[in-house]
Amino acid sequence: MRMRLSTAAAGLLLLAGIGVAAAQDVIIEPEQETVIREYVKKQPLASVNLPGVELNIGSTLPETVELHEVPDTKYRTVVVDNRTVVVDPGTRKIIKIIE
Template identity: 85%
Template sequence: MRMHFSTAVAGLLLLAGVGAVAAQDVVIEPEQETVIREYVKKQPLASVKIPGVELNIGSTLPDTVELHEVPSVKYRYVVIDNRTVVVDPGTRKIVKVID
């Protein structure tokens, strides 16, 4: 009985650790956000509409959306519905929405 209990506890701890890693948010440092904001002001883009895509952190943008580079920052950006959206270029997932 003791063996089954410790195996179950170990399994739960392993799953909890995996869940914690999966739930980890992307954190954009304040300095990076400042660089992005200043760059976007200097390099304004026309706002685009993307039907069916909600501007939520974790939402994936379709391949048809052109992402724009910000020098010295690993993320890309696009302006959707007049809101600057910061995107991870590898996954195309929204990591930050800047108003």
Template identity: 75%
Template sequence: MRMHLSSAAAALLLLASVGAVAAQDVVITPEQDTVVREYVKKQPLASVKLPGVELNVGTALPDTVELHEVPNVKYRYTVVDNRTVLVDPSTRKIVKVYD
């Protein structure tokens, strides 16, 4: 029984780590990063306040936050608490935080 419980715990930890790695597999090429940075400078947005929301990669933004398109990039952007964030529109999760 003890061996079975340890195996189950190990399996859960393995699955959790696989999910965490998959969430971090977003790759933004240097070219995409340049496109985003230049576009954001030319198309500034008003910053929105989101009290209690941490601006970290993987944080999902609420549906109330409007996401804006960046030409030729699959991600969208917005400005939260004066920081530009790049967001996956399908999950609304932050994929990059610009300072």
């Protein structure tokens, strides 16, 4: 009986952890994404090279990287290794990679 309770408790903790991780995901509204894509097309930026930084959603960009404001949104963009990334300016985390 004790083993079943431990297994159940572990399962609940695992599910709670997944819920917390999902709550941290940033979802860009479709209208905002359209604004960002249009801005990126009209305002091309030079690409920067960041050795040792993986371009994944959730990766944090160093403070040395200049982020560019996207008008009418709360997001910033930068082009890294010829890939445009959308960044949360508060955390400097990549929230979207635009191909």
